[in-house]
Structures are given as C-alpha cells and as structure tokens.
Amino acid sequence: MTNLALNTQNSTPFNTTIIATNNTTITMTSLEIVDFINNHRKANGNDTELRHDHFMTKVPQVLGEDAAPKFSGVANFINGTGGQVQRSVYTFPKREACLMAMSYSYDIQAEIYDRMTAMEQHILMLNRPSYMIEDPVERAKKWIEECNQKQEAETKLLEANLVIEVMQPTVDAYELIAGKRGSMCFQDAYKFLGGLKLKEMKKWLFDKKWMYKDRFDRDAISYTYQSNGYLVVKATAHQPQIRITYRGLAAMARQMKIELNAEDFK
Structure with missing residues (x-):
C-alpha cells in the first residue's frame, strides 16, 4: 500500500x-x-x-x-x-x-x-489552539507559535495596506476599464499590455487555460472564461473571431502586473 x-x-x-x-x-x-x-x-x-x-x-x-x-x-x-x-x-x-x-x-x-x-x-x-492542549510544555510552545503567527499576520496586513495605498490609482484604472462594455480583437488588445507582443499574449492565454485547441486544431475559448465574460466569439464575414472584453483585458493586465491607463480607453 x-x-x-x-x-x-x-x-x-x-x-x-x-x-x-x-x-x-x-x-x-x-x-x-x-x-x-x-x-x-x-x-x-x-x-x-x-x-x-x-x-x-x-x-x-x-x-x-x-x-x-x-x-x-x-x-x-x-x-x-x-x-x-x-x-x-x-x-x-x-x-x-x-x-x-x-x-x-x-x-x-x-x-x-x-x-x-x-x-x-x-x-x-x-491546528488545535493552545488552550486545548493538556501538556503544559506543548501548550506553552503552541502559545508562543500563535503569538508569532499573529505578529507575522499583523505585519503582512500593514505591508498590504501600504501597497494598496501606493497602487490605488492602478486599482482604480483596472475597475474603470473592467466596467466598460464591448470587446476588441487581439491585434488591438496587445498594444495596451506594456509592450507585450501579440504572439506572447496568445501564448499566455493558452498557458493560463483561457483558450485551447479543439479537435479540429482551431482556437477555442475555455468554458470558464467565456461564461465569466473575459472572452467572446464574434461572427465575421470570414470566420468566427475570438475577442477579449474590457473586463478580460483588465483581468489579464492585473494577473500580469501590467499597469493600465484608463485615459487610453476613453
């Protein structure tokens, strides 16, 4: 076994x-x-x-x-x-x-x-709290561990609050862009991603499972990212086109830690 x-x-x-x-x-x-x-x-x-x-x-x-x-x-x-x-x-x-x-x-x-x-x-x-441990030595060890964990958590919270204050303009930009309706083709979208190349953008979409190849080796949208409104399919004169929504672009930029400027999307 x-x-x-x-x-x-x-x-x-x-x-x-x-x-x-x-x-x-x-x-x-x-x-x-x-x-x-x-x-x-x-x-x-x-x-x-x-x-x-x-x-x-x-x-x-x-x-x-x-x-x-x-x-x-x-x-x-x-x-x-x-x-x-x-x-x-x-x-x-x-x-x-x-x-x-x-x-x-x-x-x-x-x-x-x-x-x-x-x-x-x-x-x-x-994960038993210290007060549930009968052995006094083990109880003392657990109490010290809990104090250290609490102090570490408070330090991380303080650091996170400082980061949020610094990043607030970027956070606001993400929210503003995500709230816009509509979509754009990948050829337009990649230009907003900090110099990322179109090929690199598509590779990221496949690596992160936003897209996959269907049994006919065609690009297809993963169900999760179509249902949450990140990617959409638009009918065109030639063939269906996969496009990224503003919400999807904001989510992608956030995950890649790329700053977006809301002024660019007006």
Whole structure:
C-alpha cells in the first residue's frame, strides 16, 4: 500500500502518492489518484495499469463539463532521472477525489475517503489552539507559535495596506476599464499590455487555460472564461473571431502586473 505524507513542495516523485494540504483543505492530484489506483490493483492481483491520459479524459464525464475546468491546472513533478517535468493535472478536494475513485471501484473510493479523512483529523490536531492542549510544555510552545503567527499576520496586513495605498490609482484604472462594455480583437488588445507582443499574449492565454485547441486544431475559448465574460466569439464575414472584453483585458493586465491607463480607453 502506498505511503502517505504531507506535500510541502511544488514537486513530487511520480511513484509516490501524496496528499497535499493548505492547513484547512486536503487535495489529491489526478496523477496521485492514478498512482493510488494502480497500487491498489497490484495489491489485489490486477496488473492492468491505468494511464493518466485515460483518467484525464474521464474527469469531465464524471464531474461534468462545467465543473471539471475548476480543478484543472499545471504542476511540476520530478521524473525518474531527477529532472523536473510539467504536466497537466487535476487537483481535487475530498468530494471530487472520492467521486473519481468511485467511478473505478467502491473499494478504492472507500480507501481514499478513509485516508483523506484521517489526514483531515491529523491537520485538526496540528491546528488545535493552545488552550486545548493538556501538556503544559506543548501548550506553552503552541502559545508562543500563535503569538508569532499573529505578529507575522499583523505585519503582512500593514505591508498590504501600504501597497494598496501606493497602487490605488492602478486599482482604480483596472475597475474603470473592467466596467466598460464591448470587446476588441487581439491585434488591438496587445498594444495596451506594456509592450507585450501579440504572439506572447496568445501564448499566455493558452498557458493560463483561457483558450485551447479543439479537435479540429482551431482556437477555442475555455468554458470558464467565456461564461465569466473575459472572452467572446464574434461572427465575421470570414470566420468566427475570438475577442477579449474590457473586463478580460483588465483581468489579464492585473494577473500580469501590467499597469493600465484608463485615459487610453476613453
């Protein structure tokens, strides 16, 4: 059976199942679940190996076309030679991890549920407030830790407030631009992005999963970014054209930390 551990780095060996935590929510990636399923099969005398790409294809079928993109992303992993590789993965909280596991086996679903539940309980124990700890030495250690965390949080809040004051004109520009109606073609939009080239803009849109290539190798908008109004499709005399809205341009500039001037959009 696979050993479990806390995921404290951005990379992990492919052959090790790790449950990640952000102190409140534990998650498992699609690679980790596939590894878990294959280990379960081997332990039960089944040598049929589940491929990760087959698992990825099944996710929208189980969770739904609308829900699946919420859990998609890219992660860095360490390969067998010690180098890093980047893979498209899904990262699931407990409910979705169990749904995916159940689509293969009720036994696998039960094991993943039990292990994620055990990790949740472990995290709760680690995060107990000092007054709940009976041992006086451990209680004192926890109290000191809480004081340090409080001081650190207050320092970060103060720094954040200073940043907000400095960035207020830029924040206002983002909001003003995002509130405008309409859209523009990429050839016009990239000129507002601090010298970014059109090719670089489109690469960013694909890297961030705003767009993807459909089965005919045509540019297409990801459902999430079409439904939130960042990208739209406009009919033209030749072929449909993907355009970015003012709201999408503001969101893109904000994520890329590019300052926009509201005067340029009047």
